[in-house]
Amino acid sequence: MTELILxxxxxxxxxxxxxxxxxxxxxxxxxxMKVINLAHGELVLLSxxxxxxxESKLGWNPMAAIPISVVIxxxxxxxxxxxxxxxxxxxxxxxxxxxxxxxxxxxxxxLMTWKADVRTTNSTWMQEAxxxxxxxxxxxxxxxxxxxxxxxxxxxxxxxxxxxxxxxxAVSSNRDAAKLMGINPGRTELVSFIVAGILxxxxxxxxxxxxxxxxxxxxxLTVKAFxxxxxxxxxxxxxxxxxxxxxGVAESLTVTLASSALQELAGMGLFLLVLFVxxxxxxxxxxxxx
Amino acid sequence: MKFKPTLVASLLAVYVAVPLLxxxxxxxxxxxxxxxxxxxxxxxxxxxxxxxxxxxxxxxxFFGVGxxxxxxLSMQYHVPVFAALVLGGAGAVIAALxxxxxxxxxxxxxxxxxxxxxxxxxxxxxxxxxxxGGAAGIGNIPRLPTVLGIDFSSKTxxxxxxxxxxxxxxxxxxxxxxxxxxxxxxxxxxxxxxxxVVGVNNxxxxxxxxxxxxxxxxVVGAFNAHYINFLEPDYAFSALWVTIPIVAAIFGxxxxxxxxxxxxxxxxxxxxxxxxxxxxxxxxxxxGIVLVAMIxxxxxxxxxxxxxxxxxxxAAT
Numbered sequence: 154m155t156e157l158i159l160x161x162x163x164x165x166x167x168x169x170x171x172x173x174x175x176x177x178x179x180x181x182x183x184x185x186m187k188v189i190n191l192a193h194g195e196l197v198l199l200s201x202x203x204x205x206x207x208e209s210k211l212g213w214n215p216m217a218a219i220p221i222s223v224v225i226x227x228x229x230x231x232x233x234x235x236x237x238x239x240x241x242x243x244x245x246x247x248x249x250x251x252x253x254x255x256x257x258x259x260x261x262x263x264l265m266t267w268k269a270d271v272r273t274t275n276s277t278w279m280q281e282a283x284x285x286x287x288x289x290x291x292x293x294x295x296x297x298x299x300x301x302x303x304x305x306x307x308x309x310x311x312x313x314x315x316x317x318x319x320x321x322x323a324v325s326s327n328r329d330a331a332k333l334m335g336i337n338p339g340r341t342e343l344v345s346f347i348v349a350g351i352l353x354x355x356x357x358x359x360x361x362x363x364x365x366x367x368x369x370x371x372x373x374l375t376v377k378a379f380x381x382x383x384x385x386x387x388x389x390x391x392x393x394x395x396x397x398x399x400x401g402v403a404e405s406l407t408v409t410l411a412s413s414a415l416q417e418l419a420g421m422g423l424f425l426l427v428l429f430v431x432x433x434x435x436x437x438x439x440x441x442x443x
Numbered sequence: 444m445k446f447k448p449t450l451v452a453s454l455l456a457v458y459v460a461v462p463l464l465x466x467x468x469x470x471x472x473x474x475x476x477x478x479x480x481x482x483x484x485x486x487x488x489x490x491x492x493x494x495x496x497x498x499x500x501x502x503x504x505f506f507g508v509g510x511x512x513x514x515x516l517s518m519q520y521h522v523p524v525f526a527a528l529v530l531g532g533a534g535a536v537i538a539a540l541x542x543x544x545x546x547x548x549x550x551x552x553x554x555x556x557x558x559x560x561x562x563x564x565x566x567x568x569x570x571x572x573x574x575x576g577g578a579a580g581i582g583n584i585p586r587l588p589t590v591l592g593i594d595f596s597s598k599t600x601x602x603x604x605x606x607x608x609x610x611x612x613x614x615x616x617x618x619x620x621x622x623x624x625x626x627x628x629x630x631x632x633x634x635x636x637x638x639x640v641v642g643v644n645n646x647x648x649x650x651x652x653x654x655x656x657x658x659x660x661x662v663v664g665a666f667n668a669h670y671i672n673f674l675e676p677d678y679a680f681s682a683l684w685v686t687i688p689i690v691a692a693i694f695g696x697x698x699x700x701x702x703x704x705x706x707x708x709x710x711x712x713x714x715x716x717x718x719x720x721x722x723x724x725x726x727x728x729x730x731g732i733v734l735v736a737m738i739x740x741x742x743x744x745x746x747x748x749x750x751x752x753x754x755x756x757x758a759a760t
Contacts, residue, residue, distance in 0.1 A: 236739065240738060243742065246492075247742050249498045254732070254733075254734030254738065256731070257727060257730055261731065372558075376562060379558075412570075414570055417562055417563075417566055418567075421560075
């Protein structure tokens with residue numbers, strides 16, 4: 154039993170990597186533009202389906218889809234930015250309905266292009282077992298956990314050291330002051346959308362490589378990303394990673410100990426617990442959200 | 444309310460003329476009933492959005508909980524169907540009470556939290572199979588009964604019931620909006636803090652609006668369960684019960700009372716009669732496009748857009 158539980162914790166940990174990428178994209182855009190992109194999960198799913206096409210039509214490894222995915226998802230993400238930028242009044246509420254509508258469009262584009270069937274990778278290379286100590290996993294899980302951690306470190310470096318990264322943080326904390334310092338807020342917001350798109354593209358290929366995808370999965374991903382940001386609290390990259398791992402572990406423990414149908418309830422339980430006990434999240438600064 | 448001849452005439456038209464003209468045509472009547480169901484949800488959504496200032500993506504939860512409550516009560520506990528409709532609304536209110544903690548989150552956080560709740564209720568409905576029949580669903584849900592010689596289980600009977608439900612809700616909405624609470628709620632839009640300072644309990648009022656909205660949506664869901672006699676989790680909690688009403692409310696103008704209703708009829712009929720024939724598998728895409736176009740062009744609805752354009756023309760001449 155203990156072995157099973159430890160194995161579940163290990164699988165959940167690996168799953169947490171791509172969850173963190175999705176959640177960071179959502180949080181980055183929210184930080185820079187105060188807009189929650191409800192179509193974010195669909196962007197991730199779009200990338201996953203591109204990986205499926207690359208594998209099934211060209212017979213290549215799903216990893217080969219990453220460059221194509223990054224380009225397409227970044228274009229889609231920038232398109233979301235330009236449409237959101239056209240909102241004139243009451244942006245906080247209108248952007249929600251707007252991105253929800255974009256999510257509906259993307260879901261149906263995916264449905265029409267790739268049909269409603271459940272898809273998963275056929276690559277044996279990806280599915281081969283990798284043994285680390287007493288733990289088992291697929292090669293794709295370990296591989297993409299490594300990729301996620303590398304991307305997160307890269308994001309941290311970008312946000313704290315590079316000019317644009319600092320600009321994103323400046324716009325997040327005070328838009329007007331940032332403007333006075335010569336930062337173009339519009340361009341910075343676009344950059345945040347593009348970086349979120351890059352993270353979403355990698356996460357999508359990862360999801361396809363070790364999981365199953367259906368056109369309706371996008372909304373679930375957005376909710377998961379949101380739960381992670383609530384767990385983590387705003388403005389903490391390590392917090393998001395830990396929140397994502399917590400969610401992954403909670404889900405995989407539920408699957409092992411109860412049933413796979415209850416998987417989503419685990420995340421929700423965690424979410425409500427945090428909401429009641431510490432509404433600022435586990436690592437958030439102690440200020441009111443919203 | 445003042446006596447308005449046009450109001451009486453339109454009431455007569457919808458209560459008498461529609462059944463007389465189309466009562467024999469089952470297809471037309473089912474389209475009309477379905478658009479009224481959508482209209483009912485759109486109205487409850489718009490009430491929360493307009494008065495409560497909250498965008499909800501979780502109204503499918505209220506719709507589904509109302510439907511299941513009413514179906515289970517009438518089948519397993521033999522509650523009369525009309526009483527079960529009201530209790531379905533009460534069930535949705537209980538679901539909304541569970542959501543109250545999310546009121547401490549504002550704006551976008553609230554919207555996403557309520558979306559997450561809708562997922563929970565769907566999972567509960569599919570897993571709690573001893574009561575809900577699980578993923579297989581419930582069949583043979585009792586139809587509306589015959590009362591005072593009127594057979595409410597017929598298409599015309601169903602039409603009269605859902606029409607009455609929607610009109611009563613519209614009236615209730617109008618009364619709330621005119622009341623001092625409505626004034627406080629509208630003031631809250633301009634400044635949350637200022638209304639708090641003059642002694643309005645914002646959170647309480649918002650919470651009340653959530654409960655009222657949930658009740659309305661739950662009753663409509665309960666009606667729909669008895670109308671189609673069948674329920675399954677994926678149907679009762681389908682995202683469609685959120686998408687179409689939102690599009691309808693935004694399209695018609697969610698800050699008005701008639702807007703969501705008119706929007707529901709137009710959007711649903713166009714979707715079913717035109718778009719579905721052109722794009723059988725992805726016809727919902729058009730809903731998304733309409734939503735995006737409306738928010739960008741005129742978030743206050745088509746009527747506001749028309750008014751804006753005509754005003755510009757007037758100014759030009």
